[in-house]
Every structure is written in structure tokens, then in C-alpha cells.
Amino acid sequence: MLIRSYAKINLFLKIRNKRQDGFHNIETLMTPINLFDLLKVKKSKEFCITCNDKNIPVDENNIISKTFALIQKKYNPDRLVDVSLYKNIPSGAGLGGGSSNAAAFLQITDKLFGLNMGFDEKIEIMSEVGSDTVFFLYNQPAFVRGRGEIVDKTAVLPSFYILLVKPPVTVSTSGIYSDKNLTLTPYNPVSNMHPVLNYGDVLDSMDNGLQNVVFERHPETGMIKEKMLALNADAALLSGSGATVYGIYSSKKYLNKAYDYFKMFGRNNFVYKTENINNVI
Template sequence: MSNKLWIAESFGKINLGLHVLERLPTGYHRIETGFAFIEWSDRFEVQEAEAFDLVMKESDIPADGTNLITLAYDAFDTYVGLKTQYRFEVTKNIPAGAGLGGGSSNAALTFRMLNKMEGAGLSDNDMVDLCRDLGADIPFFIHGKPGVGTGIGQEIEHLDIQPDAWIVTIYPGFESSTAEAYRNCEPNPEPDFSIKGVLEEEPIEEWQVLLQNNLEPAVIPRHEMIGNIKDQLVDFGADYAAMSGSGSTVFGIFEQDFVAINAYESFHNLGFQTNLTRPKFKPDHGIYIKD
């Protein structure tokens, strides 16, 4: 059995606007949203083992059959086959139930690491096809590039929309139900502006007026702190502030570094889990070996 230690990072995302266009008979929703990366990440350390084992460090998330890492591992074994079994040790930093895609990002990295470690030779599109049923955000994380998601969020058009500005991301300390957010939202099949058009053509200072998250009216009345944090970010000088996905995390985009750092430090000093992402951030998509 090899002593190789495989290491990689699983990064979170934010939604730059989210239009809920239609409620589908399947229970899903047709949406349009912008996906961008943040520097909030989970660390994976993987070694060969006698049997599959998952250890979730710094987290209350169950390491059982409900965990998306386990589901992705089982899906890979079912559809591709594993020559070897592995032990996954994951240090969780991305808050769960926060609208940051942590679980989907973990599932995508599980597939990518198994593909690499097993020498399976699957393309990104192959992996997307195999894990499509596990989560709508997973294709975005498989490809590792920002872009606009349509359909139920799985159809990704890769675009250079990673903000050339600082992103301050704040987790308010509680989860928000995705199912409840979508159940209580009002789909709008004909929004005034397309998210793709706004992100490609309009400066960041115009986003607060043009870019909307249609889930905010369904979530903020039930969780007033989300709205309060959004308002505070604007007061701190954010050019754009919004809830990410179905919540509960809120982020602000700042073109000036000292304004962003002041907002980050203020929320951090209040005890919130807070992240600061650099302009034009590109996640490290690499998988590395430590002998």
C-alpha cells in the first residue's frame, strides 16, 4: 500500500445575482446566476487504505452515507470502478448550509481526486455527466472556472466574470434552507435585465441596481440578520452587496482595498466567520502529492 499523501483544496463560490425564472414539474427551478470563486476553502488529504474512510475535521457535518463526499465516492466506484480504496481526511472551513456550495465543491473535488489517483482519464465533461444527479452546482466546481449558470444551474457558460475587486464574505452563524427559499420565492420569467448582460457589460457600481437575487425576498423576512448584514456592508462602502444563493451567507464587493479590509476586520472582530478574497482570484485547481 502506498504512503503517498494526496493534497488539494476545495473552494467555495458566491452567486453574482440569481434569477428564478420558472418552477419546473420536477420540483427544480429554471434559473440564471453568475458563479464566482472565493478564497474560502476546505483542505483534502487522501491516502490509500484497506477500506473507504471519511474523517471530517473541524466540523459537525456527518461523515456518513449522506455526506456528498461519500455519495461522490460511491458514484465513482459504481460507474468507473476503484482499483484501490482511500481514506479522506477533510478539514472543513467553508460553513455548511451557507449558500457557498461547500458540499458540491467537496463532491467535485472527490471526483477529480479519484480520477487522478486512479488514472481513470475522465474528462471534465465525463465527470460532470457522472455526478450530475448529486447537485446542481457540481459542474461549476468540476470545471473550476467562473461563468453563468442556466437551466437548473448545471449548464455553465464560462465567462471572465470573476470580480476585479475585493470580496468580503460573512457567515451569520446559522443555516438557511434551500428548499424553503425556493418554495417561498416568486419566479419571474421575464426579468428586466439578464445577469450575463449585467456582469459582462456593466461596471460594478451599477450592480446594486441591476443585479438581483430573487431568493432574498423569500429568505430575509425569516432571517432579518441577513438583511442587516447586507445593509451594513453597503454602509461600509460596498459597491455591491447581496445574499449568496439561498443564504445564509452575505457578501460585499469593494473596489478599494482599505474599505474592504475595514469591513472585513469589523465583522471579524464582532465574532462572525469572515473571508476576504482578492481581486481576480483564481482558485488553485491542482492536486498535489506529498511523499
């Protein structure tokens, strides 16, 4: 069985208080985008993961392994699985590639073994696996709160073009969240958001509480944002904890010009142009 595993961007990301479990409460608006990995899963006598990206672990440290361990504990399927993972989403990008892989794997394994999981059961498993994995069970624009496990899918977004640029740097998410210069947001912006956002609302809401810390640690990310704005992006922002910076455009002409620039002058960068998608279930 074959399934797509979609990436996301954060249109805003507010960092609230630190929790007793060591994580931070967040408030964010995420949307899936038309960039995806492919997972092929089949029943097997041995558990195995293969991946085209050699930087991705294929042992017990892979999030798919962790997900299957929870499935085994709860449902005891009669076989193991052979997983072929084809990565298009770069790792360490702030695009949710690993979390998306976990959710897609859960969905396809449920069908493969006929487990008939309830949606609440899927949420429970994903909440154990990672912080933002629950969002990828919905795969539609959503306000997300808590550690990333509380999903409000009332958000409705317009369509727009997106340019993704990830420089060849690795960002430590835990390091960013523990940085002394991290600024917390003391108010609740999500409760003040209208469910239906027009393009102007999207532009006005764009903010990332992690951005300044990442830009200070990795100046090339800030330079990418500045160049996107100079190349007529309507707005540009760091996604998640980075290292991807994205620009959004209402004009395909400006999108293509910026894409050509970054492809030509940033040969070591990951550069991709795409669109947001309102529902991929």
C-alpha cells in the same frame, strides 16, 4: 494526494420556472473566491471520511460518499479511499462548500486511480450528485443555467475585494424555494449579459431572487447587508440561499474597516475577507 476545494459567490441569481423534477430552473453568474477547503485522499482497504467540522456528516450522507458510490458503479476501482476533509468554508452558507468538495474529490480520485475520465463523464457524474457541482469542475467565472448543470464559461470579471459574513443561523434551501413569497423571474437576463463585465457591470447586475425571502425569515441577514452598505461596500448581496451575505469593494481600506467592525461586534459570525479569482484550475 491533496487538493483545494474553492468556495463561490453568486453575483446574481434569477429563479425561473419550477421544473417537473421538483427543482427550479435558475440563471446565475458565479465566481470562485479565494476561500477553500482541503481534501487529502489516499487509497485504503476501507472507505473512511474524517472532518475537522463536527457538523459535517462523515457517513453515506456526505456528498463525497455519494460521489464515490457513482465512481465505484461506473469504474470499479481496485481499492477504497481514506478521505481527510479540512473545512474552512462554513456549512449552510450559500458558498457551495459541499458541491465544491464533491467536484474536487472527483478530480483527485480520477488522478489517484488513473481512471482517465473524459470531461463529459465528469459532468455526468456531477450532475447526478448535486445541482451546482458542475460549476466546480471549471472553477472560473461562469453563467450557469438549468438546475445548475449548464455552464457557460465565457464570463470575464475584474478583480475586486470581498467581505463574507455568515451569522449563526441555518437556512433551509428547500424551505426558501417553496416559500409562497418567492418571486420568479419571467425573462432571460443571462442572454442579455455581456461576456466581459467591468466593475460597474458587476455592481449593476447584482441581484438575488431568494434574498427577500431569506431576509424575512432571518432578519439578521438583512441587517448585515445594511451595515455593509453603511460601511462603504460598493454593493452587498446574499450568496445563494444564504446565510452568507457578502460585500464587494474596490477599496482595500474600506474592506479592512468593515472587516474589523464585523470581527469586533459579531463574535458569533463567520467573517472572512478575500478576493475573487478568475481561474483556479
